[in-house]
Amino acid sequence: MTLLSNLPVLPVLVPLVSAVAALVSGWYDRRAARPIVILALALDCALAVLLLSSVVGGGPISYHLGGYAPPLGIEFAVDLLNAFVLAVVLPIMLLAVVFAGPTVGREVPAEKAVSFYVLLLLLATGICGMTLTGDIFNLYVFLEITSLAAYALIAAGREQRSLVASYRYMIMGSLSAGFILLGTAHLYVATGTLNMADLASRLATLYDSTLVHTAFAFFLVGLTIKTALFPLHLWLPGAYAYAPSPVSIVISTAVAKVSAYATLRVLFSVFTTAFIVEYFPITDVLLWLAAIAIIAGSVVAIAQTDVKKMLAYSSVSQMGYIMFGIGVADPVAMAGAVFQILGHAVAKGALFASVGSVIALGGPRDVRGLAGLAARMPVTAAVFAVGAASMIGIPGTAGFVSKFLLALGAVESGRWVFAGVILASSLLTAVYFWRVIEVSYFADEADPRLPAKEAPLSMIVPAALLAAACVLFGIAPDIPLSVIEPAVLLLLGGGP
């Protein structure tokens, strides 16, 4: 029973303890690290699913770290939203680690393998902590753990350019964390608490306070950098593009999505809908920024010749969808935004896995270099095609569902222009993804730099699973939506 009663904190502890285990056993045998990491993350996935099912069945869980009650002690608060995000993010991390096997020795120097895997576990620790914590300072700490692990992971490969990308990310990430820390301080001055639920209830009487407005502004800037919303996205393309392939998968899915989750949490659970709609009317600004991000991200992506850079700018555009949902702030569009967290994670994971296998096996990274990919690596090409279809929003893939919900939300709230943006953006997305599909399937002859045969199974299987998930959630969106819809109602404060 003790195991179950400590369930909320286990997803954080398991990777942390395993990180030490992997480090120690890695001293004796370099090859021991990988199985430990896979095992630890598999266990973590199981815990996340268990957590989700117990939240679905038994309502939110509040766990007091060390037994101290919330206002003083640290609380781990699990509700539908964060249990869902965790259940999305951890399996993808597991797949990425499985995927990472063949890249070690190719993209990542073999002598760094142990620290590479240990860092992945630390990243998982940070991500779990960020998701599950109910304490806003704790959120900052886990955010920094996540970020530090991410900086190191990005620079772990042989790719020279990743160093500068990682450095830039480090600078922007630290600034962002600094702003979040400042916002936290302001909130603490205003209310005297750091617990999120407590903050929400105490802030309710303080909506007019300048201090609270300042705090909100700091949070907004910090989170905007972290989620790479349009004008503050410059760190993202390099970081995504030059990281080793498995790291690209992890940061474009897990890290990005957890940042989006943190934004949702801070905006809606701490400051509440009433505040961001009436007292500090930021939703329209967010909507415009999101619309610009969606369009501009795609336009810049069209100009890219490097496939991973193209995918990175596509992320700027797709993360705009999530902000778009926040900007509309009605249940339908928010459900679309949360669905996008899932849909974009699996689709972008599939895309980076597909392109990553080509690059990790020594293949080219420019669009033209993928000529004839379908003939040489049929599964990899098919995974890319499915991911691209989801990005474009072809029905039958997860990307369509979020686009449908977002457009419906925009129409329902009378924002016709923004509905137009959402719909038109799929055309822009089609422009740059179609180029890749065209060359990979219909080129006359294969590029000589491409790998001669299909990637090893440990790369294909995770990629194919992600693509399959993309289709599954596109055809049966009801499965995740049955969790998302109540979670969103809860978040907007309109639910039970």
Added chain:
Amino acid sequence: MIWELNYAMFVFLIILAIAAITARDLIVAVVILAGYSLIMAVIWVEMNAVDVGFTEAAVGAGITTVLFIAAVSRTTRRSKD
């Protein structure tokens, strides 16, 4: 508290901060930064944050400086700006 001293320390802090980011010699900049951290630690101790002050003195002025000097010695001392 002695206000004059506090004011003086604050002014000094700003001067050190500006000096740290303008010095052309990185070793000099790092040493100035260590001094900045020490002054900051003193201010904190004086603001009743004894524990934080001592940590800052040890970590901020100590470990950080060592890290900086190690990094500078493995790269280059000269800075363009």
Added chain:
Amino acid sequence: MIESLIESLLLRYNYVMVVVLMLIGIYAIIAKSNLIKKIIGLNIFQTAILLFYISMADVVGGTAPIIEEGATDLVYVNPLPHTLMLTAIVVGVCTTAVGLALTVRIYENYGTIHEDEIPGVEA
């Protein structure tokens, strides 16, 4: 009365300090091309935030949060921000360490620690 006014002025003065130091830090991060200078700026930025925390925790007329036997009427300053700041300092050092390690590797690869001299790096 007059004393409390000065006290609050001092507190405001702290905030002015925080803002000035933050701006100096951000200036260095943005304007300096030297990668180590940027990290120095980051350090200044982070200590400014810590200063903000310590200032806000400093209760008027309070004393350090060390429990003394028998002295029940002492006003302690809020200890929670202090513990938080210890965490923040450690986080800051980690960031600095990672940043410096990256800088060293950039120097090994490119032979420079100036951002504008690194070839093939666009904005």
Added chain:
Amino acid sequence: MEAAALSLAPAAAVGIPLAASILILASGRYPNIRESWTLIAAVATFLSVLSLAPQVLAGGQVGGPGIPFVGGLSLALRVDAAGLIFALTSSGLWILNSIYSIGYMRTLQEHDQTRFYCCFAVSIASVMGLAFSANIITMFLWYEILTVFTYPLVVHEGTPAAMRAGRKYIAYLLVSGVFFLFAAVTTYWLTGTLDFTPGGILSADAPPLLLSALFVAYLIAFAKAAWMPLHSWLPSAMVAPTPVSALLHAVAVVKAGVFGMVRTVGYVYGIDLTRALGMNLLLAAVAAATIILGSIFALRQDSLKKRLAYSTVSQLSYILLGLSLLSPAGIEGALMHIPFHAVMKITLFFCAGAVISTAGKEYISQMRGIGRTMPVTMAMFGIAAVGICGLPPVCGLVSKWFLLIGTAEAGLPLLTAVMIASAVLNAAYFFPIIHTAFFERSAADDAVREAPLAMLIPLVLTAAASVLFFFVPDLPFGRLAALAAAEITGVRY
């Protein structure tokens, strides 16, 4: 509306070609096995569609299982008379087209045949899904899948010209998809449902301007109907191998667009609202212009397939025209034109493909005396051409007769004039071909070199069907069309 009987047959009609596509992919290395999967799937699909006919002819409906989708919507299948007409046409012709494809592809020794057959099967599956869609969202799903999976067929050759045509194709159809999604979302917002309901789901309470704009959005969404000026993807798509042009671009894809308009007018707006908004006039104007202009454009083409493509553009608008009349006769004629035009046009394309693959001639000017070397092929071509012009004894006359009655009933002499003018134009672009083929002499040898049997048999059968339907139009399309027209108009006659 009585409750729909549940059956697995609609799901089978969609599932069989989908499953076949996977089997085709898996047996790519063994051409004989691969082709037999296609044939088996085609026959099985047709039979499962056919098994639905008795119930529908008896006036019932057949529902399939649904998968819950977003916000109370579901991906569901439902078979009614209109859908069955479309599905029967497409699945029946798929059998003949498969035999023809095998002959065509083997004669030309085409590359990437596995991809070809696989995408073809998925396209057919989406046509079945489209025909049986119970609501707009299901229809959109299949509509977009149809777009995506016909693209590889269009660019099959992989030449720069084919890639250019493919880009045009995908651009037109994806843009139309965006309008479709916009229309679907707006409809859902206005009504809270997307189910196709006879008599319509939109009510006149909404602002007329919005409803009119929405109708235009639907019209653009169904750019697959190739109405002018959104037609130019269709002639471009003729770079595809002939079996694709024959079944997909003369029958399935374009009819999907037309069928979508039938659903829009009959089941989303309802004829009363369409008339109240004046949208029937818009539709009639677009259709009339396309009929005339399409025929004129066809006159100027020297490439046989392009001429046939413009002929398709023109003929499709007959269906839109019939629909715009909003009367039982008009809609019945329109629905009958779907299968009748299909059998005639597929015959023409089969013949064109036979000429291209056997004689290597693509342009009409090269076809002097081809009627002497390929007499059967060109005879069948002649029969189908006569039918398109609306002359007896071919089924084109039947549907056009209904349309003529419809225009006359509606008191629109202008539209009657358009139809007659178009018949003249049809003759003007078809008879020169027949004349060139039979009455001009070629310089080259006149030895008879007919197309292989695998190509010849399907085209003879479709030509025979075109004649057969003239004599027994009620078997079963006439009756289905009457049922559907009654359902849409609410008038039993």
